[in-house]
Amino acid sequence: MLIIEDSKPIASLIKHIAEQAGYQTDLAMSYAQAEALLASGKSYSVASIDYNLPDAPEGEAIDLVLDTKTPGIVLTGKMDEATRDKILRKPVVDYIPKETAQAYAYLGKLLTRLKLNRYIKVLVVDDSKAARLYLSHLLSRHQFQVSVAENGQAGLDYLVENPDVKLVITDNEMPVMGGIKFVSEARKLYTKDQISIIGLSGNDAGSLSARFIKSGANDFLKKPFCHEEFYCRVVQNIEHLEYVNRIQMLANTDYLTKLGNRRYFFDKAPEAIKRCISQQQSYGLAMIDIDHFKKINDVYGHDAGDVVIAHIADVMRKLFPSAIVARFGGEEFCILFEDASIESVLSELDTLRREIEASEITFNQENIRYTISIGYSEQSENIDLMLSIADNALYQSKTNGRNQVTAQKPELETN
Numbered sequence: 001m002l003i004i005e006d007s008k009p010i011a012s013l014i015k016h017i018a019e020q021a022g023y024q025t026d027l028a029m030s031y032a033q034a035e036a037l038l039a040s041g042k043s044y045s046v047a048s049i050d051y052n053l054p055d056a057p058e059g060e061a062i063d064l065v066l067d068t069k070t071p072g073i074v075l076t077g078k079m080d081e082a083t084r085d086k087i088l089r090k091p092v093v094d095y096i097p098k099e100t101a102q103a104y105a106y107l108g109k110l111l112t113r114l115k116l117n118r119y120i121k122v123l124v125v126d127d128s129k130a131a132r133l134y135l136s137h138l139l140s141r142h143q144f145q146v147s148v149a150e151n152g153q154a155g156l157d158y159l160v161e162n163p164d165v166k167l168v169i170t171d172n173e174m175p176v177m178g179g180i181k182f183v184s185e186a187r188k189l190y191t192k193d194q195i196s197i198i199g200l201s202g203n204d205a206g207s208l209s210a211r212f213i214k215s216g217a218n219d220f221l222k223k224p225f226c227h228e229e230f231y232c233r234v235v236q237n238i239e240h241l242e243y244v245n246r247i248q249m250l251a252n253t254d255y256l257t258k259l260g261n262r263r264y265f266f267d268k269a270p271e272a273i274k275r276c277i278s279q280q281q282s283y284g285l286a287m288i289d290i291d292h293f294k295k296i297n298d299v300y301g302h303d304a305g306d307v308v309i310a311h312i313a314d315v316m317r318k319l320f321p322s323a324i325v326a327r328f329g330g331e332e333f334c335i336l337f338e339d340a341s342i343e344s345v346l347s348e349l350d351t352l353r354r355e356i357e358a359s360e361i362t363f364n365q366e367n368i369r370y371t372i373s374i375g376y377s378e379q380s381e382n383i384d385l386m387l388s389i390a391d392n393a394l395y396q397s398k399t400n401g402r403n404q405v406t407a408q409k410p411e412l413e414t415n
C-alpha cells in the first residue's frame with residue numbers, strides 16, 4: 001500500500017492500520033515523493049491519498065495515483081459538499097473525512113474489505129452494454145471478481161455453472177427473461193444465505209422494489225444511484241452473507257478439534273449418500289472411539305485428555321482429507337467414506353488404528369499412548385441404520401479386546 005500523507009503522526013497511524021490489515025507499506029510525504037515512487041515502476045494494490053499536501057493542496061495527488069490504475073482512498077480534512085462532489089466525480093474507491101472519530105476504524109475496515117473482495121464473485125445482469133460496463137467498473141474498483149450476463153436467462157445459466165457467485169446485481173427490464181422472473185428462478189437454485197441479489201431499475205413504479213424483494217431479492221436500488229449508496233448496499237449485502245456463513249460455521253464446528261460436529265455430519269452425510277447412490281458409487285460409515293479414555297483423564301488430567309482428542313482429530317484429517325469426518329461427542333468420532341470399496345476403507349481404517357497405536361503424545365513431560373476401536377457399516381440408504389450397525393460393530397471391537405476394526409453389513413454380519 002502506498003501512503004501519501006504529510007503529517008508524520010497520521011502517517012504512522014495509517015501504516016499501523018494498513019499493517020494490521022495485512023499490507024506492506026511505502027510512505028510518500030509529498031506529491032513529489034509519491035510521483036517518484038509511482039514512476040519507479042513499483043505497483044501498489046491500494047493507496048491512501050491525503051487531499052491536501054504542501055506541494056499539492058487541491059487533491060492533485062488523486063489523479064497522480066488514479067493515472068497508474070492504483071485504487072485510491074482519499075483522506076480529507078475538508079468537509080464541504082463541493083470537495084466531496086469533486087472527489088466522488090473521480091473513480092476513487094472511497095473518501096474518508098479525517099475529522100470523524102470513526103475515520104481510521106473505517107479505513108481499517110475498508111482495507112480489510114478490499115483484500116477479501118478479491119475472492120468474491122459478483123454477477124452483473126443487464127441488457128445494456130453501457131450499464132454492464134459501468135457496474136463492472138464500479139465493482140472492479142472495489143476489487144471484486146466481476147462477470148456479466150445480458151439477460152435473466154444468461155444469468156441463470158451462469159449461476160448453474162458457477163455456484164460460487166456470492167452477489168448478483170440485476171436490472172429488471174430485459175429481453176428473453178426480465179429481472180423479477182430471473183430472481184425467482186435463481187431462488188430455486190440458491191437461498192438468500194447462499195447468494196445475495198440486488199435488483200436495479202430506472203422504472204418509476206414504486207411497487208417494483210417490493211416485487212423484487214417478494215420474488216427473492218435481498219435488496220433494491222433505484223437508478224440513477226450515487227456511488228456511495230451503491231457501495232454501501234453492496235458491502236452490507238456481502239457482510240450479511242459473511243455473518244450468516246460465520247454463524248453456520250460456528251454452529252457446525254467442534255470447538256476443541258475444529259472438525260465438524262454431529263449437526264455438520266447430519267447436514268452433509270445424507271447429501272453424500274444421495275450423491276453416491278445416483279453415481280452408483282460404494283460408500284460406508286465408521287464409528288471410532290478412544291479406548292479407556294476415562295483412564296487417560298484420570299491418570300493425566302482432563303487437559304491431557306483434550307490433547308489426545310485433538311491428536312486423533314489431526315491424524316484423521318490427514319489420513320481422510322476427502323471424507324466427512326465429525327466429532328460425534330466426547331471421545332467418539334464418525335466418518336462417512338464416499339466412492340470407496342470396503343477393502344480399501346478397511347485397510348485405511350486399520351492404518352488409522354496402527355498410526356494411533358504407534359504414536360506417543362507428550363503432555364506436561366508425560367508420554368501418553370492410547371488406542372482406538374473402530375466399527376464399520378457397509379452402505380445402506382438409511383443413515384440411521386448405518387449408524388446403528390457401525391455402533392454395534394464398534395461394541396464388538398470393544399468386547400473382543402479393543403484396538404481393532406470390525407465391519408458389519410446392514411443385512412449380513414462379517415468380521
Ligand SMILES: Nc1nc2c(ncn2[C@@H]2O[C@H](COP(=O)(O)OP(=O)(O)OP(=O)(O)O)[C@@H](O)[C@H]2O)c(=O)[nH]1
Binds near residue numbers: 289306309
Ligand atoms: N478430556 C476430555 N474428556 C472428555 C471429553 N468428553 C468426554 N470426556 C470423557 O470421556 C470419558 C469417556 O469414558 P467412557 O464412556 O467410560 O469410556 P472409556 O473410558 O473410553 O472406555 P471404553 O470406551 O469402554 O474403552 C468420560 O470420562 C468423559 O468425561 C472432552 O471433551 N475432554
